[in-house]
Amino acid sequence: xxxxxxxxxxxLVRMPSGLDGQRFFQRHAGKGFPDAIGTVRLxxxxxxxxxxxxxxxxxALLGAGQMGTLEVHIHGARNDRLDRPDRLVFDLxxxxxxxxxxxxxxxxEMGDLMRxxxxxxxxxxxxxxxxxxxxxxxRVAGWETLRGFAQAVAQGFERRAPDRxxxxxxxxxxxxxxxxDWLRNDTAATAISPYSLxxxxxxxxxSRSNGRSWIGSIARTGSTWRPRRRGWMQPAPLLEASKGAPxxxxxxxxxxxxxxxxxx
DNA sequence: GTCCCAC
DNA sequence: GTGGGACAACGCCCA
DNA sequence: TGGGCG
Numbered sequence: 595x596x597x598x599x600x601x602x603x604x605x606l607v608r609m610p611s612g613l614d615g616q617r618f619f620q621r622h623a624g625k626g627f628p629d630a631i632g633t634v635r636l637x638x639x640x641x642x643x644x645x646x647x648x649x650x651x652x653x654a655l656l657g658a659g660q661m662g663t664l665e666v667h668i669h670g671a672r673n674d675r676l677d678r679p680d681r682l683v684f685d686l687x688x689x690x691x692x693x694x695x696x697x698x699x700x701x702x703e704m705g706d707l708m709r710x711x712x713x714x715x716x717x718x719x720x721x722x723x724x725x726x727x728x729x730x731x732x733r734v735a736g737w738e739t740l741r742g743f744a745q746a747v748a749q750g751f752e753r754r755a756p757d758r759x760x761x762x763x764x765x766x767x768x769x770x771x772x773x774x775d776w777l778r779n780d781t782a783a784t785a786i787s788p789y790s791l792x793x794x795x796x797x798x799x800x801s802r803s804n805g806r807s808w809i810g811s812i813a814r815t816g817s818t819w820r821p822r823r824r825g826w827m828q829p830a831p832l833l834e835a836s837k838g839a840p841x842x843x844x845x846x847x848x849x850x851x852x853x854x855x856x857x858x
Numbered sequence: 859g860t861c862c863c864a865c
Numbered sequence: 866g867t868g869g870g871a872c873a874a875c876g877c878c879c880a
Numbered sequence: 881t882g883g884g885c886g
Binding site for chain 2: 866867868869870871872873
C-alpha cells in the first residue's frame with residue numbers, strides 16, 4: 595500500500611470509537627498525532643495554506659491505524675511536486691441496481707481508450723460497487739491539463755453511449771447508467787488508496803460483486819505476504835502500469851482530439 | 859486523543 | 866482537579 | 881446561493 599500512498603497528501607476516514615461511534619474525514623494534521631505521521635503544506639483553492647497529512651513510511655500508516663483510521667484517501671500528486679500530478683482517476687460509478695458486468699464493460703472500454711491514446715492504466719475495485727481506472731503519469735502536465743483531459747474523456751463516453759454513460763453527477767442523469775466521475779482529478783480532491791480498507795462492515799478492500807475477498811485482493815497485489823495457494827501471485831497491475839508510464843503530452847491530446855471528433 | 863469549559 | 870462534550874474537510878457541479 | 885456528492 596505504501597508504494598501508492600507514501601509521500602503524498604492523504605485524507606483519513608477515522609472511526610476511533612469503533613463501528614458504533616462517529617465517523618469523520620480528516621485531511622488536516624491535528625495535535626496528538628503520532629510522530630511518525632508527517633505534514634505537508636498545501637495551498638487551498640481559497641489561497642489559504644494548511645498542513646495536510648502525509649505518510650512517509652509503514653510506521654506512519656501503523657500510527658494512523660492506531661488512531662482508528664479505516665480508510666486512506668490519496669491526492670493525485672506527490673509532496674515533491676504538488677503541481678504535477680502523477681496519477682489520474684476515472685471513478686466508474688454504477689447506478690443502484692446496475693449489474694457489475696456493466697461496470698466491467700465500462701472499465702474495459704476506458705482501458706481501450708487509454709491504450710489508444712498511448713497511456714497505460716490499471717483497473718481497481720474500490721471495495722464499494724465501483725471501479726477506478728487509474729492512469730499513472732509521468733509528471734509533465736499540470737492540474738489544468740489533467741482536469742480538462744478527464745472531463746473531455748468522460749463527456750466523450752457520454753456522447754458515444756448516452757444510454758449507458760453519464761458525465762454528470764446528478765442523480766436524475768444516472769438512472770440505469772454508469773457515472774464516469776472525472777472530478778477526482780483536482781488539486782484538493784482525493785481517491786481511495788489502493789489496498790485501503792473501507793469503513794464498512796467486514797472492512798472490505800474488494801467488493802463481493804466480483805467475488806474477490808479482501809484476502810484475495812492482497813494476494814493479487816504482489817505483497818510480500820503470500821497465501822499458501824499457488825497461482826495467486828501476480829504483479830500488482832498498477833505498479834506494472836506505472837513503470838515507464840508516459841505523461842499527458844501534446845501527442846496524447848491530439849489523439850484525444852481525433853477520438854472526440856470520431857464521436858461528434 | 860486533546861482541548862477547554864463548567865463545576 | 867476532573868468530568869464531559871466538542872472536535873477532527875473540501876470544493877466542485879448543477880438546480 | 882445552496883444542496884448533493886464523494
